[in-house]
Amino acid sequence: DEFSEIREEIARATAKFPAWPNDPLHAMAVLQEEVGELTQAVLDASYDFVTAETINQIRREAIQVAAMAVRFLASVNRYQYKPAPNHVQGESHV
Numbered sequence: 001d002e003f004s005e006i007r008e009e010i011a012r013a014t015a016k017f018p019a020w021p022n023d024p025l026h027a028m029a030v031l032q033e034e035v036g037e038l039t040q041a042v043l044d045a046s047y048d049f050v051t052a053e054t055i056n057q058i059r060r061e062a063i064q065v066a067a068m069a070v071r072f073l074a075s076v077n078r079y080q081y082k083p084a085p086n087h088v089q090g091e092s093h094v
Contacts, residue, residue: 009067024079031068
């Protein structure tokens with residue numbers, strides 16, 4: 001079932017990339033990268049010929065999104081919530 005596949009993906013991804021960002025914005029970037037891949041797979045299926053493989057790709061991407069969402073959630077109490085450093089831009093930087 002989907003939940004066992006998500007658990008397997010969490011284990012695979014954590015083994016491959018055990019480090020996870022300390023700040024929530026970088027963690028969200030990891031999650032959003034996976035959402036972007038899911039979006040691309042859905043767009044491909046919506047505007048190209050749908051095959052069993054395109055549906056399987058959507059399914060794989062959705063499982064990866066779910067796994068990254070769980071990893072994000074697992075660290076929600078450990079993130080360092082603080083503003084990022086900023087710099088001033090001006091005409092000399094264009």
